[in-house]
Amino acid sequence: EYIFRFEVKDIISNEIGFAEVKTKVTLPPMPGTFTVFPNSLEILKPVTVQCLNWRSDSLPLKYWLEYIHPNTQKRVALSEPSLSNTFSISSLPEGDKLKNYTLTLVINVIDAFGAINSLPTDVQVFPLQAQNDQEKYMKLDSHIDNTIKQFQENNNNDAVMQNLISVSGITLTTVPTNQTNPDNSTTDYQAIYCLGENNKLCSG
Numbered sequence: 001e002y003i004f005r006f007e008v009k010d011i012i013s014n015e016i017g018f019a020e021v022k023t024k025v026t027l028p029p030m031p032g033t034f035t036v037f038p039n040s041l042e043i044l045k046p047v048t049v050q051c052l053n054w055r056s057d058s059l060p061l062k063y064w065l066e067y068i069h070p071n072t073q074k075r076v077a078l079s080e081p082s083l084s085n086t087f088s089i090s091s092l093p094e095g096d097k098l099k100n101y102t103l104t105l106v107i108n109v110i111d112a113f114g115a116i117n118s119l120p121t122d123v124q125v126f127p128l129q130a131q132n133d134q135e136k137y138m139k140l141d142s143h144i145d146n147t148i149k150q151f152q153e154n155n156n157n158d159a160v161m162q163n164l165i166s167v168s169g170i171t172l173t174t175v176p177t178n179q180t181n182p183d184n185s186t187t188d189y190q191a192i193y194c195l196g197e198n199n200k201l202c203s204g
Helices: 133-154 157-167 189-198
Strands: 002-009 016-023 033-037 040-042 047-052 062-068 075-077 086-089 102-110 116-126
Touching: 033 116, 047 062, 047 102
Parallel strands: 040 116
Antiparallel strands: 002 016, 033 047, 047 086, 062 075, 062 102, 102 116
């Protein structure tokens, strides 16, 4: 608790008047557990995040997940604040290959007044397993199609963000412009490649 006092002095009588205000400062949420399972997986696979026994006098609590980018060491959001302490992440980005594909995740817990506490944990996220780039393209294509469907059906912005972030970690050695599928449709792998490399669609 803080007390702020404002005083005014009369220069003739030397009398002093004042006003005070008391302000209570909330403490950050007290940490509980932060579990991700599975904690060792291939890229594009879903995980479940669970946070138990976090305590605060200023409810409700909200939870959101970030990861630390292996190259920039900056935090990147994987979800938006949620009242649920257990939620799914549809995919994670690839871990740091120099550290056996370790990826550091950070859970942020915020109370009703905006006080935040954070807790990290490490998982292993391995590269997309495929015999060749053609198989990798097909897996990427299916993954992006599912992302679009989730957005269209559920307006699930979190799922779209998670999927696009995970795709951004995938690099391809050769990139055909498109390919004819068995149903005579075409897949724009150049767009998928640009999405993966730059986290946004590019032209040309």
